[in-house]
Amino acid sequence: xxxxxxxxxxxxxARLLEAAREVFSQCGFQGATVREICRRAxxxxxxxxxxxxxKDGLLAEALNFAQLKALQTENATADKCPEKRxxxxxxxxxxxxxxxxxxxxxxxxxxxxxxxxxxxxDKIVTEAIAPLHEFLGRLVREIVGxxxxxxxxxxxxxSVLGQxxxxxxxxxxxxxxxxELRYDRNEIEAIxxxxxxxxxxxxxxxxxx
Amino acid sequence: xxxxxxxxxxxxxARLLEAAREVFSQCGFQGATVREICRRAxxxxxxxxxxxxxKDGLLAEALNFAQLKALQTENATADKCPEKRxxxxxxxxxxxxxxxxxxxxxxxxxxxxxxxxxxxxDKIVTEAIAPLHEFLGRLVREIVGxxxxxxxxxxxxxSVLGQxxxxxxxxxxxxxxxxELRYDRNEIEAIxxxxxxxxxxxxxxxxxx
DNA sequence: CAAGATATCAAACGCTTGTTTGAAAGTAAA
DNA sequence: TTTACTTTCAAACAAGCGTTTGATATCTTG
Numbered sequence: 001x002x003x004x005x006x007x008x009x010x011x012x013x014a015r016l017l018e019a020a021r022e023v024f025s026q027c028g029f030q031g032a033t034v035r036e037i038c039r040r041a042x043x044x045x046x047x048x049x050x051x052x053x054x055k056d057g058l059l060a061e062a063l064n065f066a067q068l069k070a071l072q073t074e075n076a077t078a079d080k081c082p083e084k085r086x087x088x089x090x091x092x093x094x095x096x097x098x099x100x101x102x103x104x105x106x107x108x109x110x111x112x113x114x115x116x117x118x119x120x121x122d123k124i125v126t127e128a129i130a131p132l133h134e135f136l137g138r139l140v141r142e143i144v145g146x147x148x149x150x151x152x153x154x155x156x157x158x159s160v161l162g163q164x165x166x167x168x169x170x171x172x173x174x175x176x177x178x179x180e181l182r183y184d185r186n187e188i189e190a191i192x193x194x195x196x197x198x199x200x201x202x203x204x205x206x207x208x209x
Numbered sequence: 210x211x212x213x214x215x216x217x218x219x220x221x222x223a224r225l226l227e228a229a230r231e232v233f234s235q236c237g238f239q240g241a242t243v244r245e246i247c248r249r250a251x252x253x254x255x256x257x258x259x260x261x262x263x264k265d266g267l268l269a270e271a272l273n274f275a276q277l278k279a280l281q282t283e284n285a286t287a288d289k290c291p292e293k294r295x296x297x298x299x300x301x302x303x304x305x306x307x308x309x310x311x312x313x314x315x316x317x318x319x320x321x322x323x324x325x326x327x328x329x330x331d332k333i334v335t336e337a338i339a340p341l342h343e344f345l346g347r348l349v350r351e352i353v354g355x356x357x358x359x360x361x362x363x364x365x366x367x368s369v370l371g372q373x374x375x376x377x378x379x380x381x382x383x384x385x386x387x388x389e390l391r392y393d394r395n396e397i398e399a400i401x402x403x404x405x406x407x408x409x410x411x412x413x414x415x416x417x418x
Numbered sequence: 419c420a421a422g423a424t425a426t427c428a429a430a431c432g433c434t435t436g437t438t439t440g441a442a443a444g445t446a447a448a
Numbered sequence: 449t450t451t452a453c454t455t456t457c458a459a460a461c462a463a464g465c466g467t468t469t470g471a472t473a474t475c476t477t478g
Binding site: 158163174178 | 239330331334335338339342361364367368371372375376378379382383385386387403410411418
């Protein structure tokens with residue numbers, strides 16, 4: 001019984017992490033309760049503190065930026081022109097944010113925290129968001145050319161991310177505005193297409209203007 | 210003592226409402242506590258329930274969409290081409306969202322609620338956000354012409370609002386990304402200019418494409 | 419198997435939350 | 449001034465929170 005067998009302990013840890021990602025991404029850090037996480041993980045209330053020290057510790061371990069990083073490296077190695085890579089990025093990013101079926105609650109969890117800071121925000125920013133902005137900054141730079149200032153370039157990145165995030169952050173509102181709206185795969189891809197069109201038109205205008 | 214004299218009761222109510230707008234806009238509905246609101250209003254904890262019935266009731270009364278509506282009517286009556294009116298809207302909207310000195314906590318309060326729904330979200334949507342989307346929808350329509358579909362038009366509105374909101378919602382993140390950032394009036398106007406440029410370029414491309 | 423370490427559990431702790439209470443203070447009209 | 453009503457207040461309430469506890473169960477190992 002040395003390796004490879006999954007101990008009961010590890011099972012509980014894994015269930016807690018999964019439940020935590022679920023609840024954190026749905027309710028935010030403040031809104032999520034340890035009791036609800038433990039209920040969904042079929043674990044005792046004390047389990048969180050036993051395995052992770054505290055609710056903060058659980059959040060820190062539940063955070064996982066692998067998927068977001070993978071999205072960037074895959075995109076960077078794609079053998080395409082920058083316009084197509086931007087289109088691809090927006091597509092993958094929106095699927096990650098909106099597709100229920102995509103198992104990437106990590107990303108949505110992260111998005112929840114952006115608005116109101118938790119102890120983990122610094123880690124999120126340095127490990128995930130800053131690299132993301134730099135990645136997009138390079139991509140935008142490829143598109144607009146060298147005449148555009150760095151500040152302007154950064155604002156373009158924010159314009160792209162702002163459009164994407166809005167669909168996630170304001171879902172409750174958009175749902176009420178157009179009740180028939182469903183984020184199925186077709187809808188998400190249509191939205192991603194719009195954001196890419198919209199952004200590329202603006203960026204190309206900047207390059208030529 | 211019939212009119213014009215401000216009773217003690219009315220003074221307390223007014224102080225509570227002002228303090229509530231302050232705290233709600235800073236901490237969100239969940240994060241705000243009745244005790245903190247009462248402390249800032251120099252009132253007893255029981256005052257909220259006495260005057261407004263509950264914390265929910267206080268939120269409902271504290272909400273005030275006058276400023277947001279005024280922004281729309283002023284804009285609509287501006288004797289300008291739709292491009293300039295969009296530019297003007299973005300400018301005024303960003304000032305309302307970001308300028309500390311602008312006394313419009315109502316708008317920021319509202320923005321806080323969008324991400325995680327409170328009992329008041331329905332009221333906010335029907336009374337403030339839906340009209341805002343319709344207003345912007347008409348403005349966008351004037352710019353892109355009649356060839357663009359209604360769905361696409363709506364998505365353009367979201368693209369504009371998404372860019373604006375991002376600076377507000379993600380302030381904690383943007384502050385960490387560029388620590389020297391300060392939302393003074395110059396910076397806000399520069400940002401508003403960028404968003405207007407970016408969006409108009411995309412909209413004009415849609416009209417001509 | 420027996421002993422020691424590890425993991426789970428029900429229960430409770432201390433704290434904060436929104437809300438309620440009943441008495442005290444303030445106000446207005448007879 | 450007296451009477452009736454409104455407003456404030458300190459204190460307490462019940463519920464929920466994250467966390468701790470000490471006993472119990474479950475493994476691992478000699």
